[in-house]
Amino acid sequence: DVKVTQSSRYLVKRTGEKVFLECVQDMDHENMFWYRQDPGLGLRLIYFSYDVKMKEKGDIPEGYSVSREKKERFSLILESASTNQTSMYLCASSLWGRGRGEQYFGPGTRLTVT
Amino acid sequence: SQKIEQNSEALNIQEGKTATLTCNYTNYSPAYLQWYRQDPGRGPVFLLLIRENEKEKRKERLKVTFDTTLKQSLFHITASQPADSATYLCALVLPYTGTASKLTFGTGTRLQVTL
Numbered sequence: 001d002v003k004v005t006q007s008s009r010y011l012v013k014r015t016g017e018k019v020f021l022e023c024v025q026d027m028d029h030e031n032m033f034w035y036r037q038d039p040g041l042g043l044r045l046i047y048f049s050y051d052v053k054m055k056e057k058g059d060i061p062e063g064y065s066v067s068r069e070k071k072e073r074f075s076l077i078l079e080s081a082s083t084n085q086t087s088m089y090l091c092a093s094s095l096w097g098r099g100r101g102e103q104y105f106g107p108g109t110r111l112t113v114t
Numbered sequence: 115s116q117k118i119e120q121n122s123e124a125l126n127i128q129e130g131k132t133a134t135l136t137c138n139y140t141n142y143s144p145a146y147l148q149w150y151r152q153d154p155g156r157g158p159v160f161l162l163l164i165r166e167n168e169k170e171k172r173k174e175r176l177k178v179t180f181d182t183t184l185k186q187s188l189f190h191i192t193a194s195q196p197a198d199s200a201t202y203l204c205a206l207v208l209p210y211t212g213t214a215s216k217l218t219f220g221t222g223t224r225l226q227v228t229l
Contacts, residue, residue, distance in 0.1 A: 004157075040221060041221070042203070042219045042220060042221040042222065043158070043217075043219040044219075045216055045217070048214070048216070050214060056210075056211055056212075056214060058216065059216075090157050090158075092157070097207075097215065098213055098214040098215060099207065099210060099214050099215035099217065100145070100146055100207050100215045101163075102148060102160040102163055103148075103158075103160060104160065105157030105158050105159070106157050107156055107157050108155070108156065108157050110155075
């Protein structure tokens with residue numbers, strides 16, 4: 001079974017803090033993704049990566065950056081957290097297709113910025 | 115812009131009946147369409163993928179159809195059970211950048227199966 005783990009289930013941070021969200025997958029998948037999910041808006045792609053050290057902007061990259069130094073790990077960084085970044089953050093990985101293939105999601109991190 | 119519509123109202127059905135969920139889209143012709151299940155507070159779980167040249171795909175009690183003329187996918191769960199209660203998301207695979215594609219998700223339909 002593919003396993004995607006995220007570093008925290010719940011996180012509370014203050015406005016202006018730098019926030020790191022970590023994601024690790026154990027199935028040697030090429031592709032990794034970060035989404036945020038908000039009520040009524042669905043899942044929106046923030047960044048994705050289809051190789052180590054490669055990254056591509058998704059639909060809503062503003063205020064975020066990412067890092068992929070190892071194949072199994074994809075980190076999302078909120079440079080200066082703001083209240084409008086309060087959301088559920090979901091990491092996913094997929095084996096094939098550079099976004100065409102089925103994606104395996106982690107359990108999510110519910111981030112609250114106060 | 116690309117728009118995906120899933121019925122935002124919950125679908126309530128009785129155990130044993132067939133549940134049918136609808137996904138309509140506009141302004142694009144995706145090569146693939148995927149369906150996911152999401153339980154409260156959890157990440158989505160992949161269920162089925164269907165390609166544009168496939169009319170229908172089945173997996174156990176699940177069936178997905180893909181009508182590129184109507185721009186619609188239907189997701190069926192036969193002999194539904196209370197354990198099938200969840201939110202079901204459809205997602206279109208669209209070309210995005212270079213050789214990469216991305217999934218664009220609908221907002222999901224909540225299914226409630228009662229005894």
